[in-house]
Amino acid sequence: MSNEDMSEENLPSEREHAHHGAVEPVGDPFADPGLPPHEPRRQDIDERTARRSERTVALLFTLSMIATVGFIASYVIFPIDKIVYIFPFGHVSALNFALGLTLGVALFAIGAGAVHWARTLMSDEEVPDDRHAIEASPEVREQVFADFRQGVKESQYGRRKLIRTTMMGALSLVPLSGVVLLRDLGPLPEKKLRTTAWRKGMKLINQNTDQPLRPEDIGVGSLTFAKPEGLSDDAENFQTVIAKAALMIVRLNPEDIKDKRELDWSHQGIVAYSKICTHVGCPISLYEQQTHHVLCPCHQSTFDLSDGGRVIFGPAGHALPQLRISVNAQGYLEALGDFEEPVGPSFWERG
Incomplete structure (x- = not known):
């Protein structure tokens, strides 16, 4: 057998395509593999584990509330000219350090709590959906609302009262940091803009x-x-x-x-x-x-x-x-x- 015949014999036919030992049609080399089987998490099958995750999320939201209160309290506790030594930053303003630390903890705790909630308690089952036109039909809109209601149900927002209460508390307190920051733009002018240093008898x-x-x-x-x-x-x-x-x-x-x-x-x-x-x-x-x-x-x-x-x-x-x-x-x-x-x-x- 010639080398030409051997090379032609080893080539795939026009109707078949070899891929890791499987034979697939040449016209569909990238077939949709589909979604892998859903694997439930421990929280999905063990209520004790789910409650532990719930307490973790609630703890993070509570930590955010405490940090926000600490942010506001820092304005009262630390004088503006107080300098402290903090390793490894060196000598820094006690007020600025306290404000940055407490605000950072408050925002991080809310984000971490939301991520942990989503990863452990909210539904993680993937659902494929076909693309649709930009303008949704009434049926699609109704399906969206139904999916939203289903998502609320699967998030266990109504069931997990501890998470709901602490999350609302954290989200309610965090904006107070912005109010305090606005107040710190400078001292109130009072009557300082209306008067000068001139007084009667001053040369x-x-x-x-x-x-x-x-x-x-x-x-x-x-x-x-x-x-x-x-x-x-x-x-x-x-x-x-x-x-x-x-x-x-x-x-x-x-x-x-x-x-x-x-x-x-x-x-x-x-x-x-x-x-x-x-x-x-x-x-x-x-x-x-x-x-x-x-x-x-x-x-x-x-x-x-x-x-x-x-x-x-x-x-x-x-x-x-x-x-x-x-x-x-x-x-x-x-x-x-x-x-x-x-x-x-x-x-x-x-x-």
Whole structure:
């Protein structure tokens, strides 16, 4: 027999295909093997094992509730500046560590409980289903609802009251963590946005020289920046205080002042206005001597310091607040109180 005949003899016929010793039609090389026989779990045949799984799931949900309560309690127990040593992380914030640990445990316990519930108590029998059109027929929709009801029944949600109760408790408590986090976005402003550091009798301090200002120190047409007496540039809260209390002082000819209240609140033509723009709070630093206008460099809002600091151009919402000033017995410029309206962006006009 030739090599050609031997090779043709070993080839499968056109009607058959050899595969691991089995003969299959050539036209169907990937036949559907079907689903393997369903093997019941121990929980399916042993109620004691099922109850043990139920208690495990309930324990995880209960652990989530305890962790959530611990998350909220951490805000009360740990001060924000407390530092502790925790191996292997080193020195960390006690508050941040407690919050991360308790929230992580709360979320993990819910997830682990749900997974254990699904793997041990819910039905795990695979059911094949043919594909169908995107738009379901009434019969299919009814079948979906029937399958859902069957799934609820097989999940034993109604039967396992301990799981149901602890799961609802865990899911109800976890959102409280988000409420606490929202509260921790920062301290409530209370009246801090409406007041500044200026008080009656407080001297005006030159921000460049750190010396009290006298009327003769300010020439006509000049622009001077001032801060409240007692505020050091090295103070921890300097930026917070100066962000609202920054003051610009300009000396005008009294006859150029158009607003009567501005004239009454000034001293010999010296007027004091907030340096904070009423648009988005940028510091104003550009002064036009001939027009008495100040310009905000951020969005070009323009204010007329000879007419009550009113807006004459730009997106600013209201006039610059004016500080009422006078001269004390020692000849220094001093404030006669705080600004009468809040400084900065006009949030308060929308109240």
